[in-house]
Amino acid sequence: MSISPEDLGSLFRTLLGGRRLVVVSNREPYEHSWSDEVGEVEVERPAGGLTSALDPLMQALGGTWVAWGSGEADAEAVDADHRVRVPPEDPGYTLRRVWLTHHDVHRYYLGFSNQFLWPICHLRPDLTRVRSRYWERYRRVNRRFAEAVLQEVSGSDAVVWFQDYHLALAPLLVRARRPGLTLAHFWHIPFPPYDVFRLAPQAGFLLRGMLANDLMGFHLAGFADNFLRCAAELAGAAVDMEARTATLEGHTCHVGAFPISIDVEQFRAAATAPDAEAAMERLWARYAPGGGMLGVGVDRMDYSKGIPEKLKALELLWDRYPELRGRFTFVQVAVPSRSDIAAYDELSQKVDRQVWRINERFGTSEWRPVHLLKQSLPTERLAVLYRMANVCVVSSLQDGMNLVAKEFVASQTDARGVLVLSRFAGAAEEMEGAVLVNPFDPETCALQIRDALLLPPDERERAMRGMQTGMASIYDWMESYFAAWSAHAGEASAEEGKGDAPGA
Numbered sequence: 001m002s003i004s005p006e007d008l009g010s011l012f013r014t015l016l017g018g019r020r021l022v023v024v025s026n027r028e029p030y031e032h033s034w035s036d037e038v039g040e041v042e043v044e045r046p047a048g049g050l051t052s053a054l055d056p057l058m059q060a061l062g063g064t065w066v067a068w069g070s071g072e073a074d075a076e077a078v079d080a081d082h083r084v085r086v087p088p089e090d091p092g093y094t095l096r097r098v099w100l101t102h103h104d105v106h107r108y109y110l111g112f113s114n115q116f117l118w119p120i121c122h123l124r125p126d127l128t129r130v131r132s133r134y135w136e137r138y139r140r141v142n143r144r145f146a147e148a149v150l151q152e153v154s155g156s157d158a159v160v161w162f163q164d165y166h167l168a169l170a171p172l173l174v175r176a177r178r179p180g181l182t183l184a185h186f187w188h189i190p191f192p193p194y195d196v197f198r199l200a201p202q203a204g205f206l207l208r209g210m211l212a213n214d215l216m217g218f219h220l221a222g223f224a225d226n227f228l229r230c231a232a233e234l235a236g237a238a239v240d241m242e243a244r245t246a247t248l249e250g251h252t253c254h255v256g257a258f259p260i261s262i263d264v265e266q267f268r269a270a271a272t273a274p275d276a277e278a279a280m281e282r283l284w285a286r287y288a289p290g291g292g293m294l295g296v297g298v299d300r301m302d303y304s305k306g307i308p309e310k311l312k313a314l315e316l317l318w319d320r321y322p323e324l325r326g327r328f329t330f331v332q333v334a335v336p337s338r339s340d341i342a343a344y345d346e347l348s349q350k351v352d353r354q355v356w357r358i359n360e361r362f363g364t365s366e367w368r369p370v371h372l373l374k375q376s377l378p379t380e381r382l383a384v385l386y387r388m389a390n391v392c393v394v395s396s397l398q399d400g401m402n403l404v405a406k407e408f409v410a411s412q413t414d415a416r417g418v419l420v421l422s423r424f425a426g427a428a429e430e431m432e433g434a435v436l437v438n439p440f441d442p443e444t445c446a447l448q449i450r451d452a453l454l455l456p457p458d459e460r461e462r463a464m465r466g467m468q469t470g471m472a473s474i475y476d477w478m479e480s481y482f483a484a485w486s487a488h489a490g491e492a493s494a495e496e497g498k499g500d501a502p503g504a
């Protein structure tokens with residue numbers, strides 16, 4: 001039985017002895033914008049699994065969330081200290097906004113974060129752009145986030161939880177000024193092996209920033225081990241691989257594997273909502289009017305997700321197994337992402353060309369093999385699509401976890417579908433019952449998709465129910481994180497007593 005956000009709130013209070021929680025992330029949970037009609041300020045909740053899952057926890061706890069104020073009317077909504085209480089209808093916690101200029105966004109976010117750290121962590125050093133101005137701005141913006149955190153914590157009464165690769169340096173900047181704070185960080189993307197990470201000109205600085213945390217979390221044990229090896233070789237930390245600790249300048253960072261999940265109940269409820277059946281009928285009529293079987297893919301348009309590789313496998317599927325033409329239709333939802341970066345723009349065009357070619361080659365006046373939807377869909381629509389699909393194909397070339405795999409399983413309330421999952425997605429380590437594929441091998445992939453479509457119903461149901469039973473929720477993930485965190489919180493205070501925190 002999974003823990004609820006409310007119980008999680010009480011657990012947090014018990015484990016962390018009344019300290020305040022400060023979450024720090026690049027993206028904010030609420031964005032203010034101008035309404036078109038009357039020029040009033042409106043509030044939107046940017047889509048995103050983590051922000052929507054942390055929001056109820058923050059409401060239960062009432063802490064502070066520090067994030068980039070990215071909404072066009074964000075500045076209008078805050079007080080003189082850049083703070084606004086959220087959610088607007090029933091304020092439960094404080095959102096502290098950090099302001100980024102156009103150059104900051106270009107160099108820190110699109111530059112260093114997404115054209116250096118993202119590709120290097122996804123084993124694509126060939127796609128990195130090394131620019132001193134990107135690094136310079138990344139440092140500057142991390143300092144700004146750290147300053148905001150320091151203003152929000154008083155004394156050492158808070159635990160600070162950094163999210164992701166945009167903020168690798170901020171923990172050290174905070175630790176240097178307030179050694180007694182408990183600092184934790186979760187890295188949502190893979191951490192690459194030593195041979196790849198050492199290509200980063202600033203590897204040592206990045207590692208020192210991350211090692212200032214008391215707890216550094218990754219999705220998989222393999223990523224944690226990669227990080228520890230890099231900490232030893234590139235930052236000179238004393239590493240204990242068995243205990244998973246790295247000590248640098250007297251401060252010990254605990255490193256752990258915490259596989260993230262989704263709000264399972266939210267997807268299950270959306271898939272079985274009263275209007276779900278009618279929605280499924282409408283979607284069948286739109287995408288597969290002749291009936292047959294439906295496949296689905298849901299990805300950000302990102303080169304790490306292997307969308308061209310998936311389309312190649314599908315092309316081979318219809319080529320080699322003509323009996324599936326007209327009988328198996330694929331819906332690929334690909335939400336545009338980071339389109340200001342050339343590699344993403346090129347990818348999007350490549351995907352367009354592939355879809356066009358497949359549809360030209362196999363399509364008929366009655367049947368279109370691939371429907372490409374380049375848009376964001378609300379959870380309700382996604383859940384219905386997942387529920388009705390006979391197969392969901394996740395073809396990541398590298399992926400920290402992949403939440404789509406879990407969303408599909410949670411939404412498969414009739415247990416009729418099969419999950420075809422890349423071996424190189426973190427989720428593959430947990431999802432026993434998925435058909436594991438290698439997206440670099442399109443011929444075998446095509447064969448495996450065909451076999452998945454032909455699996456007898458009882459085998460499909462057994463595999464799907466097995467995965468559903470074993471699947472934790474995002475609240476379980478937070479619980480395990482907090483438990484590890486509280487175990488190390490005491491050590492941080494003891495260190496502070498000794499006055500041996502690392503320097504900035």
Ligand code: ADQ
Pocket residue numbers: 047048049188189260298299300333334335375376377378382399400401402403404407
């Ligand atoms: P992402 O790289 O964004 O996350 P993923 O885990 O697949 O990858 O999550 C994508 C999310 O976006 C899912 O919740 C999905 O439903 C949603 N999404 C995708 N396309 C959509 C669309 N068209 N409309 C609406 N929603 C859409 C990073 C890491 C992952 C890790 C997560 C969480 O790269 O490996 O699993 O963080 O830690």
